[in-house]
Amino acid sequence: MRQRKSEAVLESARTLFLAKGFDHTTVEEIAEAAHVSKATVYNNFPDKSAVLDALLDRVAVESSQILATVVAPLYGDGDLEDRLARTATALAHGVLRPEVLQLRRLAITESARAPQAVARYFERGPGSALRLLADALRDLHEQGLLDVPDNDRSAAQFAYAAVGPLQDRAILAGETPSAATIERYATGAARDFVAAHRPE
Template sequence: MNTNPATIRKGRKFEQVLEGARDIFLRDGFEGANVDDIARTAGVSKATLYSYFPDKRLLFIEVFRQECDRQTLAALDQIDLGAPVAEVLRQAAGHMVASFVNEFNQAVFRICVAESDRFPELGAAFYRSGPRRLHDELAGFLAGVDGQGEVAIPDAALAADQFIELCKADLYLRHLLRIDDSFAPEEIARVIDGAVATFMARYGVRT
């Protein structure tokens, strides 16, 4: 089948199809997801589904891309970019930690890893829509505040990666490996506070 994203056609029931697909992909994984089940859950015919998405991989990628868009726009809308750098980072860290332990995001990650040998384009699409986009947004912010009096960041791209990894401390792997399903507010605050404190200790300007 053609896997060019340009072959996606939107229509009146496009969002309906995505919602149904999201439920089935989470329940059955990528390979186990059945087109009949997706169409039934979405309340559309198979012909309608195929008219929008001629390839299941295109549908999977679009479901995740739209979820990333939703999470990113929600975070940017809630973060006060005019606040002091440490406070912006604290707000950003809150959204990142929530994203890292989000069941949908981690389910997509597991599916991409499991299918990466046969369908490497899934991993590439996941990277572009999720990790790379997060990196680019954060690196752009850090580059903009560098040298403005609060932080000195010679390599904004590296600093962005470092902060993202700090926000994965402890909770991310515990959730990914299904050791813990949820975390107390104080556990989340511990990771956020530690990430901001460590980052500012490295890049903060002392006056």
């Protein structure tokens, strides 16, 4: 019962924080949206900041559970450029989902208030994605398919080429890229990456 109420509080907090922001959301509103008493909220979380901490932790865990599917094409067969393009496309579609963008904005806004929670969010979300990509690139390097001796740096470069500009425009300018634009960036990132890291 307590776990169910805690989940309801977190779901309501997620909706309200994204719609109104952390500062403009009250514990009373969270309780009302979750159909629990204010006392129940405080029985599960010491204060509103603790709700934010738990929410970011939960989102980070959710992200880490699905990230492996993003790099799966790199462990498959077929044309390497196509596999990189499919990875870039999957990464972009995941990162550019409206709820993910909203949570990233929230994390940026609240990074000074909840630095440890936001750091955990990064490590389990964006940081985990980069590590998984770096591992896949190291594997391709060891197979002799790519020349990427610094796989961590190469993973960051590839991810930014595929997603970075689109994510920046989505967060800062509110522009949602079309599927065609995502595809263009993904295929371009893959083509340029293979050209830059083709073994001699």
